[in-house]
Amino acid sequence: MDDWPAIADIAGRVQKGELKAVDLMKHSFDMIARTKEFEAIISVPEARAMARAKEIDAKVAKGGKVGRLAGVPFVAKDNFLTFGGKTTAASHMLENFEAPYQATAVNKLEIEGAICVAKANLDAWAHGSSTENSDFFVTKNPYDKTRVPGGSSGGSATSVALKIAPFATGTDTGSSVRLPAAFCNVVGLKPTYGAVSRSGVVAMASSLDVIGSLAGTVEDAALVFDVMAGTDELDSTTIERDPKGYDIQSATFDLRGSKIGVIKEYMGPEVEETVKKQINGAIKQLAEAGAQISEVSIPSLPFSLAVYYIICPAEVSSNLARYDGQRYGLSASDAKELEDSYNLSRERGFGAEAKRRIMIGSHVLSSGYYDAYYKKAQTVRTKLINEYEAVFKNVDFLVGPVSPTPPFKIGARAKDPLQMYLSDLLMVGSNITGVPSISVPAGFSNDLPVGLQIIAPMRADRQLLSFAKAFEGLSK
Amino acid sequence: MADYIPTIGVETHVQLKTKTKLFAAVGNDARLAPPNTLISHICVGMPGALPVLNRGAVELASRAAFALNTKPQKFSRFERKHYFYPDLPKGYQITQLEDSIIKGGWVEITLDGKAKRINIERANLEEDAGKNIHPEGADYTLVDLNRAGTPLLEIVSRPDINSAVEAKTYARELWLLMKYADVTDGDLYHGHVRFDVNVSVSKEVGKLGTRTETKNLNSFRSVEAAIDYEIKRQTELLERGGKVILETRGWDEAKQKTTSQRGKEEAEDYRYMPEPDVPPLELDEDFDKEIEKQMPVLPIEIRAQLLGIGFIKGEIETLLDDPDLAKSYISETLGIGPPAAVKLFGSTLIHDAKIREAFRAMNKQMKKDMVRNSMVAANASVANQINSSQYTNYIHQIAFSNKKAKDLLMDQISDEAEIEKIVAKVLSDNPKAAEDVKKGEMKAIGFLVGQVMVKSKGQANPQMAQQLIKKQLGLVG
Numbered sequence: 017m018d019d020w021p022a023i024a025d026i027a028g029r030v031q032k033g034e035l036k037a038v039d040l041m042k043h044s045f046d047m048i049a050r051t052k053e054f055e056a057i058i059s060v061p062e063a064r065a066m067a068r069a070k071e072i073d074a075k076v077a078k079g080g081k082v083g084r085l086a087g088v089p090f091v092a093k094d095n096f097l098t099f100g101g102k103t104t105a106a107s108h109m110l111e112n113f114e115a116p117y118q119a120t121a122v123n124k125l126e127i128e129g130a131i132c133v134a135k136a137n138l139d140a141w142a143h144g145s146s147t148e149n150s151d152f153f154v155t156k157n158p159y160d161k162t163r164v165p166g167g168s169s170g171g172s173a174t175s176v177a178l179k180i181a182p183f184a185t186g187t188d189t190g191s192s193v194r195l196p197a198a199f200c201n202v203v204g205l206k207p208t209y210g211a212v213s214r215s216g217v218v219a220m221a222s223s224l225d226v227i228g229s230l231a232g233t234v235e236d237a238a239l240v241f242d243v244m245a246g247t248d249e250l251d252s253t254t255i256e257r258d259p260k261g262y263d264i265q266s267a268t269f270d271l272r273g274s275k276i277g278v279i280k281e282y283m284g285p286e287v288e289e290t291v292k293k294q295i296n297g298a299i300k301q302l303a304e305a306g307a308q309i310s311e312v313s314i315p316s317l318p319f320s321l322a323v324y325y326i327i328c329p330a331e332v333s334s335n336l337a338r339y340d341g342q343r344y345g346l347s348a349s350d351a352k353e354l355e356d357s358y359n360l361s362r363e364r365g366f367g368a369e370a371k372r373r374i375m376i377g378s379h380v381l382s383s384g385y386y387d388a389y390y391k392k393a394q395t396v397r398t399k400l401i402n403e404y405e406a407v408f409k410n411v412d413f414l415v416g417p418v419s420p421t422p423p424f425k426i427g428a429r430a431k432d433p434l435q436m437y438l439s440d441l442l443m444v445g446s447n448i449t450g451v452p453s454i455s456v457p458a459g460f461s462n463d464l465p466v467g468l469q470i471i472a473p474m475r476a477d478r479q480l481l482s483f484a485k486a487f488e489g490l491s492k
Numbered sequence: 493m494a495d496y497i498p499t500i501g502v503e504t505h506v507q508l509k510t511k512t513k514l515f516a517a518v519g520n521d522a523r524l525a526p527p528n529t530l531i532s533h534i535c536v537g538m539p540g541a542l543p544v545l546n547r548g549a550v551e552l553a554s555r556a557a558f559a560l561n562t563k564p565q566k567f568s569r570f571e572r573k574h575y576f577y578p579d580l581p582k583g584y585q586i587t588q589l590e591d592s593i594i595k596g597g598w599v600e601i602t603l604d605g606k607a608k609r610i611n612i613e614r615a616n617l618e619e620d621a622g623k624n625i626h627p628e629g630a631d632y633t634l635v636d637l638n639r640a641g642t643p644l645l646e647i648v649s650r651p652d653i654n655s656a657v658e659a660k661t662y663a664r665e666l667w668l669l670m671k672y673a674d675v676t677d678g679d680l681y682h683g684h685v686r687f688d689v690n691v692s693v694s695k696e697v698g699k700l701g702t703r704t705e706t707k708n709l710n711s712f713r714s715v716e717a718a719i720d721y722e723i724k725r726q727t728e729l730l731e732r733g734g735k736v737i738l739e740t741r742g743w744d745e746a747k748q749k750t751t752s753q754r755g756k757e758e759a760e761d762y763r764y765m766p767e768p769d770v771p772p773l774e775l776d777e778d779f780d781k782e783i784e785k786q787m788p789v790l791p792i793e794i795r796a797q798l799l800g801i802g803f804i805k806g807e808i809e810t811l812l813d814d815p816d817l818a819k820s821y822i823s824e825t826l827g828i829g830p831p832a833a834v835k836l837f838g839s840t841l842i843h844d845a846k847i848r849e850a851f852r853a854m855n856k857q858m859k860k861d862m863v864r865n866s867m868v869a870a871n872a873s874v875a876n877q878i879n880s881s882q883y884t885n886y887i888h889q890i891a892f893s894n895k896k897a898k899d900l901l902m903d904q905i906s907d908e909a910e911i912e913k914i915v916a917k918v919l920s921d922n923p924k925a926a927e928d929v930k931k932g933e934m935k936a937i938g939f940l941v942g943q944v945m946v947k948s949k950g951q952a953n954p955q956m957a958q959q960l961i962k963k964q965l966g967l968v969g
Contacts, residue, residue: 097540110539117533119540216540223768251542252771334572334765337583338537342635354633358576381574381763390765 020182023088023236024265027129030087033076037069037087037131044089044133047180054156056165056174057091057134064100065089068131085243086129091175091184094135095142095218098122105218106150107140109339109346109365119216120251121185121227121244128243133181136171141336142187142220143369144168145195145439148430151367156426158200159465163423166199166439168192169230173200176230183231183240189220190324191418191443193228194455198418198467201457203237203484204230207477209450210255212241213248221331222253224324224447234456234485238264241477258478269482271490272306275411281317282416282442282469290461295417298458298468301490302415312411314403317445319396324444325437326380326393332370333377339365372433397448404449404473413483414471417442418455422464442469452477454484458491496693496727499700500653500719501613502662506645506670507620507684508552509677514619514643515543515586515770522638523682527625530638537581542769545570549643550773552675553593553617554783556645559673559790560597560612563780568593568617570767575760578635579622587618587646589764593773599649599669600792601661610662611650620644645675651690651700656719663687663715664813668791671815678815680710687715691722693730701726702736706750709743718743721750794822801831803838810842817841817852824863833870837863840887850891865890879953911944911952915960918943930965937961 020026029035044065048057072087092098095105097115104110122132139149147155147170155170157163158177165174169186173196176184186193188206197204205228212227219225229240242262247254278299283292303309341347341361348360366374380389407414420441429436446453451474458468468487472480510520516534519525534541554564569591572584594615601608622640624633647666653659667685671678678684687710692703704726706718726736741750791812798808811818821841825834841848854862866887873883918940919926928936937958944957962968 097538103539105539113539115540116538214540215542218539219542221768250544251769252544253769330765331768333763334574334584337574337576338539338581340576340583342578343536343581344538354578378763381765383761383763386764 023182023239026088027084027086031082037072040087040089041065041069044181051178054174055153056155056171058094058137059101059135061100065131065133072129083128088130089133089181090130091134091136091181092132093138093169093172093186096122096185097216098132105141106138108151113345120213120248124244136175139168140367141370142168142192145436149369157423164426166196170196172230173197173202176202183236186228186230188226188228189224190447191440194418194443197230197455199423201465202230203234204455205237205241206453208452208475210253212244213251213254215250219335221328234488238262238481262478264481267482269486271486274307276307276309277312277411277414279414279416280311280313287417287420291417291466294459294461294466312407316400316403320445320448321441323393323396326389329373329377330381330390332373401449408473416469418467418469422461452480456484456488498654498693498723499651500659501651501690502649503688504647504666505686506676508549508643510546510548510643513641514546514549516641520642525638527636535637535641545770553645555673556675557594558787559669562597564593564775567774569772570770572765572767573762579624586767588616593617599665601665603661610652613648613650615645615647618644656716659719660712660716664712672790674788683710686710689719691719693726702738704739704741706741706743718750802835807842820859824859829867832874833867836870837866847891876955914944914947
């Protein structure tokens, strides 16, 4: 597998005419064909990609200026609405759905000349941590085909690891960018909540959903994020960009004197020793580079998974209500009455995990249970936000493992949803509170990748990326 | 029958006259649009579509707050209300629950000369659903989503109402307030304002009976009739020893009765949840001041103004019922002429359908011209320079022949010269009567005026004729 050059280099060479966008497309399609056994890809919008590549090459030939991602192929998680093919969310419900509009994030990437070459597999509706919940097929870990690539952006992370494209888009509601990034040894960024528009991305849990990027390096992940970020009139929860932007190609970060907190609750008995060893190694590297390391505590963190599995299914049950078989998507044509049409369409269109979350969500929102579950979860959510704010008064960044374990075997947790949910234990805190986090490769344990999770205060995405780049420099 | 006390609360859905929908930049006036032409990915509930709050709707709801004698809440937020229905594309309606945009306020109604305050519990800003159409004889239903996402203000009164006529008066007064505050187009025929009435009866003061809710009433008359029917039905039921069931009822306009639709026991659990896609709405003092500045003149002030220039109550209410007419009348005429002339022109608008419709159809400049010219005629009329049929005749010429009052008054002068000739002729033809008048026999003058009227084929003004007779006989200067 040949490494892709840095994204900025690719675009620069396309602008100079040294690389043809059309050839880059062909290379990506070739890689897709050669890595089929990993089942990372659901569909390939080949015709549209080639047409866009030709346009860019023609523009360059005429001496025109092309964007800063000109001709750069990318893989979109298949819950991003895109033109040129289907958008399925890896669900039977949307198996034949063709989007009438595109996600804002995709539009922004396209404006800078990036070209979508493939739609990546995911856990259906992004419900899961292994990509085993895809209604279509299971994606395999690029380092060990018997293991999962993590989820739900498993196809995206695998695509980047397999060099199908230099970057991929992902969504992170509880772990879904960071976990597969860690399991596939790539960089996965979950920015601050609201940094990237969610418009045109199939909603999972609206108050937790964040659009992120996966790439081979922190710099590339940052550049992609820089292009996607910013307020959008189609998403009222979007926030202003950092005035300096998020492109950190020329940014430097001095680790000396930076204050790093190691989260006590993230280094408990749930975390496997092999993982701890790698993470402690990474912390030692940081200390040697001059960072001040201290142990910090976020007392309510052990409740975060419980909070997450109330708020998330509640919003999932609501967001999936629109898939009723009446206007688009799977519709039971044999239904005799309206009620049948609803029941049969949803019965056939949703898999077991979606149904489980719809039931849990409907239950916690139902009258008589709302206060005991949903309202209480929101109270703890507020408490967690306060505790994060308090801890960030003393440290600049928090570090810990991404996952308590290395990539697990396919099928090992599929039958036990609670065991599967534990995979997200160390990550959901960032979604509940909205703070930015990144997963950066931190070496291997028994030939399986381990990721270091770095967490920063709200809106400190640029600092987070600069720091992550500095760490990345240490571990290379 | 023993005395039962009715207790009534009214929920009113007012469609806001925004250009676009509550959460989508799509046209809002579905009255003339073919089905499913005013829709976007947001209205259809496409995957990934997010609601974006329309500031215009917030402003109109805030105007409604001022019209209800309160202010919009500093903090309000939206909730999702879940149920499945083909006209509800997202599987939930975005509405409000605890943190409504309006809490409190009141509407003052006057009935038989007595004022009463009907308090407002709250008003929710929410989106409307689409429309299901069941073609006759067909085994399918058509869905039109043009209306899906149209902004509504759901105004919930407290149960302060105790009779059907009170409820009807409240419904009309609320409609007037929303119309005059420019919150709604208020087209009742197109369901821009719809009423749900909660009715219960009880013998004991302070203890409420079981209520029923009759939904989707779209006229003041049906509000009154439905409540009258419910009071009678519930009273008779209780008198027979029966029990009123908590239920939703519908109004059968043809049969003039309410019918059971579904029991509240089977009512769905709506699983309300805070709407995560729309941040909470925070309004500050500056916003309130801005809205207050925009507030148009409301009915209470209009009533006072019209009473002040001599209208009687019945006329005022008739004029108020036609808000567009009343608004242009007030903005174009008040202060433009002496009150009596302004009043006369107002009465013409109220009573003369042809003039009213002509005036309504005019643009602003035409209305201004019409009023300026009509004022001249009205002044002449109240000064008895022209008679009422002449006044009417002039107004019609102004309205339909686009004649200027100046020209008409020129005609009036030539008329006067013409009548002087007729008077001279009548006096020379009737010397005896003329002599009698000179002697002070005032009965004779009536005869002469009559002769002038006959000769002028009714065109002369009797008072003017009398003046001219006296003048020619040297009785006045």
